[in-house]
Amino acid sequence: MADSFHDLIDCRDVSKTYISGNGPVYALGPTTFSVESGETIALVGPSGCGKTTLLLLMSGLEKPSNGSVRFRSQELTAPHREIGLVLQHYGLFPWKSVKENVQLGLRIRRESLHGNRVEELLSELELSDKVEFYPQQLSGGQRQRVALARALALNPKLLLLDEPFAALDTLTRERLQDLVAEMWRKRRFGMALVTHNIQEAVRLGRRILVMRVEPGHGGQVVAEVDNPSACEAAYRGSDEFHRKTLMVRERLELWA
Ligand code: ADP
Ligand code: MG
Numbered sequence: 504m505a506d507s508f509h510d511l512i513d514c515r516d517v518s519k520t521y522i523s524g525n526g527p528v529y530a531l532g533p534t535t536f537s538v539e540s541g542e543t544i545a546l547v548g549p550s551g552c553g554k555t556t557l558l559l560l561m562s563g564l565e566k567p568s569n570g571s572v573r574f575r576s577q578e579l580t581a582p583h584r585e586i587g588l589v590l591q592h593y594g595l596f597p598w599k600s601v602k603e604n605v606q607l608g609l610r611i612r613r614e615s616l617h618g619n620r621v622e623e624l625l626s627e628l629e630l631s632d633k634v635e636f637y638p639q640q641l642s643g644g645q646r647q648r649v650a651l652a653r654a655l656a657l658n659p660k661l662l663l664l665d666e667p668f669a670a671l672d673t674l675t676r677e678r679l680q681d682l683v684a685e686m687w688r689k690r691r692f693g694m695a696l697v698t699h700n701i702q703e704a705v706r707l708g709r710r711i712l713v714m715r716v717e718p719g720h721g722g723q724v725v726a727e728v729d730n731p732s733a734c735e736a737a738y739r740g741s742d743e744f745h746r747k748t749l750m751v752r753e754r755l756e757l758w759a
Contacts, residue, residue, distance in 0.1 A: 510537040511661055511693040512561055512579075516570035518721065519556050529721035530556045533570060536712060536724060540660065541691040543734055545708025546724075547698055547751060549759070552714040553722025554697040558665050561695060562588045574661070587654030587692075591666045595638040595649055601625070602634040605652045624652045628682060644675040648682070655686065661693040668703065677739065680706045684734040701755070702739070705747045709733045713751060715758040726754040 519531040531553035538544055546554050559565040560572055563582045572579045574586065582588075595604050605621050625631055628648040638646055647667055654662060664683075668676040680703060687694060687707075696707050704711050713726040730747050732738050 517567040543694040545704035547704040548714030552716035587659035
């Protein structure tokens with residue numbers, strides 16, 4: 504494991520038990536891994552294996568029951584301005600235009616709007632002709648691109664994505680994966696992507712952590728697949744891509 508001094512985010516023996524009306528829910532067993540600056544990982548596993556829980560722990564929105572999460576060597580105790588989070592259901596404000604939604608994080612933080620950064624992002628994400636539109640006037644893929652623009656406007660060191668494209672049709676989904684890969688090649692932020700889609704994990708995760716769930720014990724990471732070509736242009740369709748896809752599938756089946 505890499506020296507934790509260099510790590511962007513470091514999860515050490517983190518576990519999470521939710522307390523509900525029906526007693527404790529063991530969502531995540533002790534889990535250790537880290538993400539370096541500019542590295543991308545994908546967390547892949549079946550529904551209920553604790554993927555979202557792990558991402559929320561990495562965002563500072565949830566606290567681990569045990570273990571520690573360190574972001575740039577500091578204990579993470581609350582959401583951090585250098586960590587961007589995109590969830591499946593966009594979280595856009597319906598009464599604000601595309602541009603206002605993207606500027607929102609900057610305004611909340613009372614930051615200057617950095618000249619043309621917002622316009623530039625909207626253009627990269629192919630939303631230039633939609634800046635004055637409202638979310639309900641957009642397709643699912645366009646809304647998700649607005650949510651991405653909003654997270655990236657803050658120039659995060661770490662971008663967390665929780666099944667961001669799950670609700671989209673296959674072609675839109677692949678187009679968005681390619682866009683995220685392109686944004687990453689330009690900016691080299693750290694990224695953790697949660698998905699139950701194997702191809703998505705292989706397209707975007709340069710390391711793929713395979714998770715499983717054991718009822719009563721919570722989810723755990725059971726395998727890791729190195730995938731250094733993820734995020735490269737035109738990776739999908741290559742022999743290596745198909746090999747890695749099969750490899751991840753085998754690991755998932757082995758532990759199912
Ligand atoms: P995944 O994202 O892999 O589908 P989650 O992290 O959402 O998994 O959930 C892991 C487990 O924890 C599931 O059994 C889920 O029902 C439970 N869980 C998640 N959030 C809560 C919560 N706030 N309260 C109680 N149980 C929860
Ligand atoms: Mg989830």
